[in-house]
Amino acid sequence: MTVTAVTFTLSDNQRAVLALWTEVNASLSAYHKLVTSFGNAELAWCAKVEAWRQLGIHSTHLKRHEQPQQTQATIDAIQQALLDNKYGLLFADQSDYPPQLLDIYDPPPLLFYRGDKARLQQAQIAIVGSRKPTTHAQKITFDMAQYLAQAGYIITSGLAMGVDKRAHLGALAQVDAEYQGRTVGVMGTGIDVNYPNHHDKLFSQIIEQGGCIISELLPHTLPHKHTFPRRNRLVAGLSLATIVTEATIQSGSLITARLTSEQGKQVFAIPSHIDNNNAEGCHHLIREGATLIYHPQQVLEDINSQLGYQSRNYNSSDNAELNIEQANLSQSSHSINTDNISIAAVGHAPQSNLKSSSNAIVIPEHLTQVYEQLDWHGQDLDALLSTTNLTPPQLIGQLMELELLGVISVQGGRYLRV
CATH class of the missing domain: 1.10.10.10 (Winged helix-like DNA-binding domain superfamily/Winged helix DNA-binding domain)
Incomplete structure (x- = not known):
């Protein structure tokens, strides 16, 4: 299944948003300062460079603002790419922009995407972890992603090596065509830069099977140590909860876990042997209050409870879709807005009699x-x-x-x- 982007002609306001995003080089703080100060993107873009300087905008952004021809050329190139269906583009004021991102501290003003953008509107669970997981953790990650995707959720991760890749592949491994492609990959590069390079096949598989890949960064943006924490906040922001299957104490997945918690959502962690250094991050999360799990049904029960409805079992002919309106995740003031997020609560696997972790x-x-x-x-x-x-x-x-x-x-x- 291949879903191409819907091409459109950029409006004046959208061109202004793109212009600002280009001139501040996708700096969230600079972009929001300009829009807040001038009222909207068009007024900010039309403002003189001296007005930008008085706001304390960085000198490199000022230099780009003084070269409008280059900015126009970048926008024209993006417009042509949209017309050529190389990728799609969503703006924060559009109805198909993922509403859950509007509730995070620093929502991106736009998202580039490839694949089926409808996945962004569906209920998502993040699975993250080590880039060099043990063989056992790879299997657990794959199985958990496959189980949760078959239960109707979208599996979201960061397209990295190791756990991320196994999470995406597990979500894609569905026999029933109805549940294929239930994954979203968040990039730490521009939408047209596949990283790691040897993941080209994974990127293509996600898109062809009906998944979606997104990036807030400008096209041609190369990987950098600062772009991956930004990616992690989007992984956390898109998802109802985050599962860490295996991670070292220095793993970037702990950033995703922290951001998930700060957004008022639940963090799950899978334990391992106490001498497994590769799982030290998971043990740290559990010590700090993350929920210990050893079966994906535990995740479903907790999330479904938070969403305000009881988990139900359906046979393969039910294929029911539940629309969650005004769901209240009141764990903190940063609760996620799940209005209009469609959740297919289809649990093919049987309910299990879960054992208490104290009696493991x-x-x-x-x-x-x-x-x-x-x-x-x-x-x-x-x-x-x-x-x-x-x-x-x-x-x-x-x-x-x-x-x-x-x-x-x-x-x-x-x-x-x-």
Whole structure:
């Protein structure tokens, strides 16, 4: 599925917004200072450079403001790219701009996008973490994203290596075409700069399957250490909650978690062994108040409760869409506005009898290999025999032990985690 951008001719006000955004080089503070001081983008753009100087605008921005021909050339190039369907553009005053971003501290005045912009209007859950996750964390991330996407949510992440990539791929791994493409990628570069370079295939897959990729930065903007925290705030701002599956204490995903919390939304973290340095960030988050989870259904229950309705189970023929109006996430004054965000609350997976974390069961070492091969969707014996290299009697015996422990179940000949 390929969704192309809808081309349009920029209005005078939109050209002014683009002009300011170009001349301040996408500086949020400078842009908002100019618009606030002059009343709107058109008046700010028409103002003399001396008026900008009196506001304390940086000298490099002043130099660009003194060269309107270059600004006009940039705007004309963007207009041509829109006409050529290379990407689309949303402005903050448009109805299809994601409303949840309007409630963050510093919303971007515009968003460049590729793919299906309707994804931005749907309820999203962020999954973030380490760029170098363990094999186990990669599997957990993929499975969790796949489960939550099949439950109707959009999976949002930052298109980075490691956990981000596995989150996007998990969301895309849907057998039912109705649930394919349920992912949003937020870039830390210009919309036309794929980074990392070897993620070209991932970018194309997201767009072709009906997902969406966005950037607030100007086209041709290269990656820089300052652009990724900006990306992280958008990942947090778009989402109802953030899940950190594995992260070191220095991981940028902790920035996303902090921003999520500051926006009054819930942070979830997956625990690991205490000697796993790669999970030290998750343990820190849990110590600081993040919600410990070990099953994606726990995320659904908490989020659905916050949104003011009870989680429901649907079979594959229901395909119901719930429209959440005036949902009140009153955890802080920065609560997200979920008006008109459509949430497909379709839970194909069964409700599980979740165990209290205080009674968590430790998986015996000799069963770890088989347990880690299982997911929340189920695998048959043939698949497990192929991945574990155990003999049928060995595998069946270990599966029976796991079932007796209460950590897996059997449904229709498929073994799955509970």
